[in-house]
Amino acid sequence: MANINISGTGDETTTAVDVSAINKRIDSKVDKNGDEMSEDLLLKAVENDLRLLGCNDLNNQVGFCLLLGSFSESNSVRRTRCETTTNWILTSENGVSFQVKGNGYLRVGSDVDPRIIAYKPIKLVMGPVEDNDAASKGYVDTKVGDKTKKNVSGLILHLTANMDKTGYTVSASSEHNPSYHAYNADYNYAVSLGDDEWTTFRVSNNFWFKVKCLQRVRVWRFVAAGRKKSKT
Numbered sequence: 001m002a003n004i005n006i007s008g009t010g011d012e013t014t015t016a017v018d019v020s021a022i023n024k025r026i027d028s029k030v031d032k033n034g035d036e037m038s039e040d041l042l043l044k045a046v047e048n049d050l051r052l053l054g055c056n057d058l059n060n061q062v063g064f065c066l067l068l069g070s071f072s073e074s075n076s077v078r079r080t081r082c083e084t085t086t087n088w089i090l091t092s093e094n095g096v097s098f099q100v101k102g103n104g105y106l107r108v109g110s111d112v113d114p115r116i117i118a119y120k121p122i123k124l125v126m127g128p129v130e131d132n133d134a135a136s137k138g139y140v141d142t143k144v145g146d147k148t149k150k151n152v153s154g155l156i157l158h159l160t161a162n163m164d165k166t167g168y169t170v171s172a173s174s175e176h177n178p179s180y181h182a183y184n185a186d187y188n189y190a191v192s193l194g195d196d197e198w199t200t201f202r203v204s205n206n207f208w209f210k211v212k213c214l215q216r217v218r219v220w221r222f223v224a225a226g227r228k229k230s231k232t
Contacts, residue, residue, distance in 0.1 A: 172209040174201040
C-alpha cells in the first residue's frame with residue numbers, strides 16, 4: 001500500500017491507494033496503437049442507428065484485413081481484405097460456405113473441390129452475354145425451343161448389322177441366337193427386307209434394345225418391329 005495526497009476543494013486528506021490494483025486496471029486497457037485481447041469485445045448500439053467498425057482512410061499504399069486464423073504474407077487460413085485498388089478479397093484454404101439457420105445455401109470451393117455449388121435454386125439470373133456466362137432455364141427453353149422442331153422423317157434408315165456401316169450401333173439385353181440380331185427390330189428393315197426377327201434369349205419381360213446415334217439428339221417418337229412369326 002502507498003499513501004497518496006489528493007488535493008481538493010476541501011481540507012487536505014490522505015488516502016491509501018493500492019498501486020497493484022491501479023496497474024492491473026491499466027494492464028486491462030486496450031492500447032489504441034495496437035494490442036491483443038483474450039476476451040470478447042462487444043459494441044453496444046445504445047441509441048445510435050449504426051456502429052462503424054473498419055478503416056476509413058485507405059489509400060493505394062495501405063489495406064484493411066480482418067483475420068480469422070493464422071496469417072503469413074504468402075498465405076492465410078481465413079481472412080478478408082480490402083484495398084482501394086482491388087475488389088474485396090475473401091481468402092480461405094477450405095472454401096467458403098453460406099448458411100441460413102444452419103441450412104447450406106451456397107458453397108464456394110473446398111480443399112478438394114474447386115466448384116461453386118448452390119444447394120437452393122438460383123433466381124433472377126440475367127441473360128448471358130459472353131460464351132461462358134450462365135443462362136436461366138427460361139433463356140434456354142426459349143432459344144433452344146425455337147430451334148427444336150419435331151421431324152417425322154426417319155433419322156435412322158435401314159440397319160443391316162448391329163455394328164452398322166452407317167455408324168449406328170445396336171445392342172440388346174439378349175439375342176436368342178446369331179439369327180435373331182437386335183438390328184432386326186428396326187421397323188424399316190423388317191418391312192422392306194425380309195422375315196428376319198429379333199427375339200430375346202429365354203426372356204419374356206424386362207428386355208430392351210438400344211440404338212446409339214451418331215450425335216446427341218432428342219428422340220420424340222420411334223417405331224419397332226414385332227415378331228412376324230408370333231401369333232400374338
